[in-house]
Each structure stands twice: as C-alpha cells, then as structure tokens.
Amino acid sequence: MIRVQNLVKTFGAFTAVDDVSFEVAEGEIFAFLGPNGAGKTTTIKMLTTLLKPTGGSIELDGLDPQLKQNEARKRFGIVFQDPSLDGEMTAWENMELHGVLYHVPHKLRRQRTEELLKLFELWDRRKDLVKKFSGGMKRRLEIARGFLHTPKILFLDEPTLGLDPQSRNQLWTHVKKVNEAEKVTVFLTTHYMDEADRVAHRIGVIDHGKLVAQGTPKAIKEQTGTENLEDAFLKLTGSTIRDESAGSADQMRQFARMWSKR
C-alpha cells in the first residue's frame, strides 16, 4: 500500500531524511518511531504531498503522489500533530465540510458521518461547537473525519500527545476497530512505546534521518535483546537528549499552549 524507496529530503546542508526505504502492506498498522527531530514528521509530510522529496520515490496505492497529487490525496486521511479542526463550527459541520472537500456524495456523506460519529462516541455532541470539546474529543473527531472519505491509508502524526491514558486507550481501540472493519492501512508516529507495542503490527525506527531498524515489535525486541520496546528503542537510538533549535512553528506552538488548552 505504501512503498518508499531511497527517500531523501535535505534542507540546505541539513539532511532530514537520509535514504529511507520501507513498505507497508494493505491493512497493516505501521508505527514510525524516532526521537525528536529524527525525520518522522518530514517523512509524513512527503508521503502526504505537503513536501517535495529531494530524491527517491514514493508510491501510495500504486500512485506517485507528486505526479497524481489529487488522486493520491483522495486515498489517504491524515491527523496532524497540531489541531486542524474549526473550533467555531460544530462537529457535524466539520464533518460536512470535509465531505464536500473530498467530493463525498451528499447521501453517503450523511450516512458515514452518522456512523463514524456514533462509533467515536461523539454523536450526542454533534451540534456543539468544537471549541467546547476536550482534547480527547477533538482528537477523536479528527480521526473520525480522517475516515470519512473511506481512505485506504490513514496517517496519524502523534495523535495521542497530551491525552490522558483513558483517552489514549479509547482512541486506539477505535482506530483498531476501523482498521479491522474497513481494512484501512494505518501509518502512525508516537512517543509512547507501549502504544506502539500494543497497536502496531510492524515498527520502523528512524534516527538522524536514517531507518535503523524495522520489523514486528517482537522481532525488534529480539534483535536488540531487550525485554520491552522502550529499552529496545533506547538501545537503537541512544540515550542522548536531542535538543532541536526551536523553529517558528515551535515558538507558535508554545504561544498556542499559553492561550488554549488542547
């Protein structure tokens, strides 16, 4: 479903993604793990047509997202690291607008919106403005919205950041449910190793832009001779803390946190 070969992305002299190759099969849940600044988000941006790769090739469901941008975009849904809902509109309206943008026919749009809002336990709140939702509810709505146009692939970029264990647990349960019911391929990133261990069928670990390991959680633990994924991760990527210099996005993120709680 996703095939990435020798993917490279450089920003000036800095190589963010360095010769990365991997494949994700249809219906698989693939966790992409790595420390801050390792190249996870850059990779997702390239996969989702938001950034042009410097080199290498990408195939989504057999399509090159650079050449067939709109065709490729119909085939995936994405939940970004930062919120992307419209807080001044209701949950229902957010779903409606997404459906219009993805050319989902009127009748099907309503039917799927109802199904998904019920599944993600938001149906009773569909007429409430999204700005009144809790962090977990917003996340659930974003994921429900990502599923609306029946994508073949769902990208989740740190979807559980800042959520309590209950919300995280519930969120993954829902994602797994849809993954099984609709055979959607899921590509996720997270910093919670226990989540990756529990949810993902296969894992790729990226560090300094290079893919340092990939395989099932079990295989990775065996390969590194560790008991749990967290130890395996630390063994693969070392224990030094990565201090990224804060870019403008990070500064704005900090500012946003001051004003609103996610």
Added chain:
Amino acid sequence: MSAIYALWLRELKRYLRSRVQLVASLGQPVLYLLALGFGLGPVFQRAGNGSYLQFMAPGVIGMTVLFSSIFSGLGLLWDRQFGFLKETLVAPVPRLQIMIGRTLGGATVAVLQGLLVTIVCLIAGFRPVHLATVPMALGFMILIAIVFSALGVAIGSSLQDMQGFQLIMNFLVLPLFFLSGALFPLGGLPRALAVVTTLDPLSYGIDGMRSVLLEQSHYGAVVDLEVLVALAMVLLVFGAYRFSKIEI
C-alpha cells in the same frame, strides 16, 4: 465550485457566530467617527470645507473594510499551524479554489462590517447627497475588500511567525489608512504627501465612495474604479501565487 462555496460559507458562519468580535470591531470606527468627526468638526468648518462628519464618514467606512479584510488574510499565518487551513491544503481540491473561497469569504465579511459602520454613520448624522447612490458605494466597498483580502492572503502566506504581524500592522496597515485621505482632503497637499497618497490603493476606494455619496472627488469616480479593478486582479493573481507556495 462546491469547495469555494463551502469555504466562503464557513467564513460567513464564523463571522455571524462570534458576536464579541462583531461588536469589538465596531469600537474603533465609532471612536474615530465621534472623536474626530465631532472634535475636528468646528476647525474643518471654519476652514471652509463644510461638515467634517460628512467628509470623514466614507473614510471611516473604508478603514473598517481595510482592517477587516487585511486581517482575515493575515489570519492565515495562525491558521496554517493551528487551524483548519492544513485540513484544506491536503484535500483533493486545487489550491486556487481554496484561496478564492477564503478570500471571497474574508471580503464578504469585510463588506458586512462596512455596511454596519455605514449604518452607524447614518445614525451619527451622516447624510449622502442621494440615497440612490448608496448601492454604488457598496460596489466600492466590495472592491476595497477584494483588494485588501488578496493582499492579506499574499502577506499571510509569506510570514513565518507572529512577530511579523506587528511589523505589518505598523508599517503597512496603519500607513495605508492614514495616508489614504480618509481623514483629510487630497487637494493642496505638500508634494511628498501627495505622491504617497497617490500610491495608496485605499485613496481610490475612499475617493470613489466620496464621489458617489457626496459628489466630491479628487481623482474622479471612473479613475477610482479603473485603478481598483486593475489592482484587484493583480493582487488576486499575486495572492494566489503566494498561497500556492505555502509549505507547512
């Protein structure tokens, strides 16, 4: 097309729902109108220019439309990191449609604000020469709104952080307003100021409104119209180009 409509409708709904913003944005124009309109009125009268309130009402309406439309464009900066914009940028819709939907939405909101301020002006004592010319003034409001919404989008697409916002406010938006002849007649100005006011797009919008509402004009309504239409087209293309270059 449905995408343009949906995005336009969204801007409108957001505007109608946020009553606080609606009221807050009326504060500044009303202050200008009352403090300057009545405060400087006697001086203006003594200089032989007639009623200052009459004269500056189109200026205050123009100011409202300017602020509202340019801010809706600048909002992009915030929206692309923490808002709905990202969702639209990965949708299978050409960016041009997204830009047009947003720009027209922002422009419509700005015009509605302008109409509200027009009503406030009428209540304060502003009297157009003929009521029949009010729809023509609306035409000028729409043009001002499109010009500055497109400019706002172009700038909002290029800014990197919130610090830039302050810069734009002090070195672009406020000068656009103060150098537009919103507050003073364009005739008989010192040479340097006359040149600057000629370069300010808002001058033509406000002059156009004055020419239809008060039958007094510096450039002539036809010139105003031509300049604004040409500028609107150039800025729409420029805004669309900048918007297409956004990377998140």
